[in-house]
Amino acid sequence: MDITFDNYKIDLLSTSEGEAFFDLIDTNRARLEDFFAGTVSKTRTLKDTLEYCVEIENRIKVKSYFPYMITDVYTxxxxGLVDVKNIDWNVPKAELGSFIDSRYEGExxxxxxxNLVVNHIVKEYxxxxxxxxxxxxxxxxxAVILKNGFELEGTIRRDYKTTKGEIVDLNYYGKVFD
Structure with a gap:
């Protein structure tokens, strides 16, 4: 897989990149806690993160999770990350999540x-x-969701528990492909 744009490349996370993954999460931990609770809870320390990367590698092998890392080719x-999760191969459908390092926000x-990950996974899978x-x-x-052509399908009330224990409503956005 060779996905590039501007000064960035996109590739699946590999076990050898655990430290870089930890650094990205740790730098953005406070802003990710509410909306990436699972990832944040599994990456509290570098040791936890390295163990989580082994788990992720196994999930990639069995096609149950695809974490696409966005890398600055110069540094x-x-x-950032665009991950593909909650995969249901019976349909087939999946959920996307994404975040960007605060230093790169708004670009x-x-x-x-x-957009590139969506095109890749629809074609590949x-x-x-x-x-x-x-x-x-x-x-x-x-804003990212709407910019990529997803449409609001509805709001599910009391659907998600944040790291702080707050139960919140979530908007569900969908996009279908032929």
Missing amino acids: GQFV GIVSKAT KFIKLLCRANTRNKGSI
């Missing part, structure tokens, strides 16, 4: 990366539906 640092990087979930407070994610 070699991870700047359109995660919007472009999401023949997904016929993709969905995204976002809390109404998460304006940045909603």
Whole structure:
């Protein structure tokens, strides 16, 4: 897989990149806690993150999770993530999540990366539906979702528990493919 745009490349996370993954999460931990609770909880320390990367590698092998890392080609640092999760091969459908390092926010990087990942996974894995979930407070994610042609399908009340224990409503956005 060779996905590139501007000064960035997109590739699946490999086990050898655990430290870089930890650095990205740790740098953005406070802003990710509410909306990436699972990832944040599994990456509290470098040791936890390295163990989680082994788990991720196994999930990639069995095609149950695809974490596409966005890398700055000049610095070699991870700047964001577009992940494909909650895969249902019976349909086939999946959920997308994404975030960008706060230092790169507002540049359109995660919007472009999401578009490229969507095109790749629809072609490669023949997904016929993709969905995204976002809390109404998460304006940045909603902007990325809408920019990529997803449409609001509805709001599921009391659907997600944040790291702080708050139960929040989530908007569900979908996109279908022929």
